[in-house]
Amino acid sequence: MSEEPVPVLGSVGRPRVLAGLDTLARLDRVSHLTVHGALPRYRRDELVDLAENIDLRGRGGAGFPFARKLRAVNRSATARDGRCAVVVNGSEGEPSCLKDTALLLNAPHLVLDGALLAAAALGAEDVVVGVTRADVERSVRAAVAERAPAGDRVRVVRLPERFVTGESTAMIGGMNGGPTLPSGQKVRTSDRGLAGMPTLFSNTETYAQLAVAARLGALDYRTAGLPDEPGTILLTVAGTTVVETPAGVPLPYVLQLCGTDPGQGVLVGGYHGRWLPPGTARSALLSRRSLAAYDAVLGAGAVLPLPEDTCPAGEVARVARWMADETAGQCGPCVRGLPALAGALEEAVAGDRAAFDRVERLMRAVRGRGACSHPDGTSGFVASALAAFPDEFRDHADGPGCGRRVLGALPLPRDESPERLVVDWTLCQGHGLCVDVLPDVVRLDADGYPAQAAMPVPARLRPKALRAVRRCPALALRIQE
Structure with a gap:
């Protein structure tokens, strides 16, 4: 991305994974221990039981039970030479998601706690954090340095910032020195992952939730959320605000907290997700069961309301x-x-x-x-x-369209094209053909003339911009770098 968005943080009720960030911008090692306390040690069977008792599931999209991952990695490692690895997926290739970025920028030690806790329980020597943003890499490296010498077993690997980077075989491939692309093979990372070892692969929030649960214990962890979905969840709302909320809170309440409403509908689960119509969004709860009734899942936690004034x-x-x-x-x-x-x-x-x-x-x-x-x-x-x-x-x-402009309410990386569509006011006669060809670029004023003299042209729309230049009967348009 050309610009790295920094999320705004909020919470419904008392935060857990975002604790302390209401007063501090980032928790270093000392402030982290002050807020969260020391991390207890768990044997492998105890950690599996904890994950099972709180029904901890992967927060990166698939929602796979974490206890089953632990068992699978242990089983594969035991059947071989006992070696295994732990990988933290800190990649957010989708611009509508910022929750893992928020954790790694603001509370990196909580994520490292969860990863190192799992590594100790499994006997894993290698812990690798995969990231894509430069600022996130700096934050995690600083946190690792603060934990020396205990942090010496943790490596941070910077990978290409692409949508597919977070897919497990793509990230493992990049960490192994190959291309950061999905392998296309149906091989579980729990069987063969980092350096060919059985690998516990999960995302940033999952490890942070594990670290919180390890300190609270299963009973206290379950005091938030629903009986069948205990704990809190992190959401990225409208591509800008990361909110921690107990599971089961009404979706409209969270939207209102973030200064918005369902609008024309709400996309849940990000760009592999599903749209909820306004009526459905107003009655939906932020829980697996509630969303499943509408054939939707929270996925990576992106919640995108579509404003009334966009197309x-x-x-x-x-x-x-x-x-x-x-x-x-x-x-x-x-x-x-x-x-x-x-x-x-x-x-x-x-x-x-x-x-x-x-x-x-x-x-x-x-x-x-x-x-x-x-x-x-x-x-x-x-x-x-x-x-x-x-x-x-x-x-x-059918031709006329809905009459609304595209405002970019669904966030995408900023286009870095330097080209502009430029209007020569001495020639322009207000025919309006340019807006017919380029409705996403040109906006007309009340008199029917382009509202701006120079308008950025995304690279993907350059062919249409050239067509607009050719179609202008007054020869009033040109493309300029």
């Missing part, structure tokens, strides 16, 4: 194009299928009915055929949007 179809097409550009480029559904799907959506939003009719066929073509879950997740996101906003997509495909 849903344009927002979805914009994200679909970014997702197509973020593929691993290793299989047909990624190399050809997702770009074709994104292109058909863009053409449909521009008023091409035939392109709209191709979208469903293209979604079917990529499902279940990818080397990883990216094609399925992206096509599921598009299918959910089509179901949530049928009228808006139909209005665009």
